[in-house]
Amino acid sequence: MxxxxxxxxxxxxxxxxxxxxxxxxxxxxxxxxxxxxxxxxxxxxxxxxxxxxxxxxxxxxxxxxxxxxxxxxxxxxxRLMPASGPERVRAMQLVGYACACYDKLARYCDELMLRPEAHRLAHLQAGYREQMESGLRVLEAAHADPWLIGSRISQADIMAVVAFQSASVVIPRTVNSESFPRLAALAQQAMQFTAFSSTLPDLEDLQASGLIGADNGI
Ligand SMILES: N[C@@H](CCC(=O)N[C@@H](CS)C(=O)NCC(=O)O)C(=O)O
CATH class of the missing domain: 3.40.30.10 (Glutaredoxin)
Structure with missing residues (x-):
């Protein structure tokens, strides 16, 4: 493949x-x-x-x-998604929130990176951030024991960690281990797997994208 x-x-x-x-x-x-x-x-x-x-x-x-x-x-x-029952519903719910957080982050980044400053809409940018932070708060409130759906890692953990780590690169003053301690702990736990640690974006790629701390401390 x-x-x-x-x-x-x-x-x-x-x-x-x-x-x-x-x-x-x-x-x-x-x-x-x-x-x-x-x-x-x-x-x-x-x-x-x-x-x-x-x-x-x-x-x-x-x-x-x-x-x-x-x-x-x-x-x-x-398999990384529960097959049926309440666990599947819960996993779908959390994957849905994590993907929505990432979508909002991506839109926020597109606004910052692609649209000339004079044409940016402040209310749009603020709205994307607000929605993303609300979604991350839902994920933060989900209790991982040790994973979000219990004893086995699932798609919920994968997307929650991806969304949290991406947001913490772009808006580190808002999304960090103090504001989201459970997500930070989940990310740390996930990083024990090479599947996570070997897929972090290259620093060069991140720098070229201009996304590191793109919020400029907002
Ligand atoms: N729902 C899609 C979203 C894919 C997506 O947004 N991809 C971005 C990169 S993260 C992209 O290719 N953007 C360019 C474009 O959509 O034109 C998925 O889950 O794969």
Missing amino acids: KLVGPWLSGYTRRVGITLRLLTLPFEHLPYHAYREPERVRVFSPMARVPALQLDDGQVLVDSHAIVDYLDSIVPADQ
């Missing part, structure tokens, strides 16, 4: 973590959707990442569909 997208993309990282936790071999093609759209388009006509090319040449896009597919090709006891 080939995974298209850089670790800078939280949704690509979600898929990369999933592949590594499930010990599924893959080739990583870290093409950036904005900087290298023509390379991404070869796999993903809308120039969006992540895209996963399967061994038979078919391509899946959208991290939700991809992680669902990956769960379907591993034995039941390795």
Whole structure:
């Protein structure tokens, strides 16, 4: 399989973590959707990442569909989403919040990075941040023991950690281990897995994106 997208993309990282936790071999093609759209388009006509090319040449896009597919090709006891019942509902709820947090963070970053300052809408930026922080508070209130859905790591942990770590790079004064101690502890626990530690965005990539502390201390 080939995974298209850089670790800078939280949704690509979600898929990369999933592949590594499930010990599924893959080739990583870290093409950036904005900087290298023509390379991404070869796999993903809308120039969006992540895209996963399967061994038979078919391509899946959208991290939700991809992680669902990956769960379907591993034995039941390795799957990263509970199959049914209240645990599945809870996992879906938390994955939903974590993805929504990441969406708002991505929109906030797009506003900062792509739109010229004179055309930025302050209320939009503030709204994205407010919504993202509300979502992170929901995740912070979810009790991890030791994982969000109990004894086994799940997609809820993966996306919660991706969203928290990404937000803490972009708006470190607001999102940090003091304001979100449980999410910080969850991230620290997750980083014991190479699936998480090996998929952190390159520092160079982060610096080039201008996203480190992009809030300028706001
Ligand atoms: N819902 C999609 C979101 C994918 C997404 O937003 N990808 C971003 C990078 S993190 C992207 O490719 N943006 C460029 C674009 O949409 O034009 C998923 O879960 O995969």
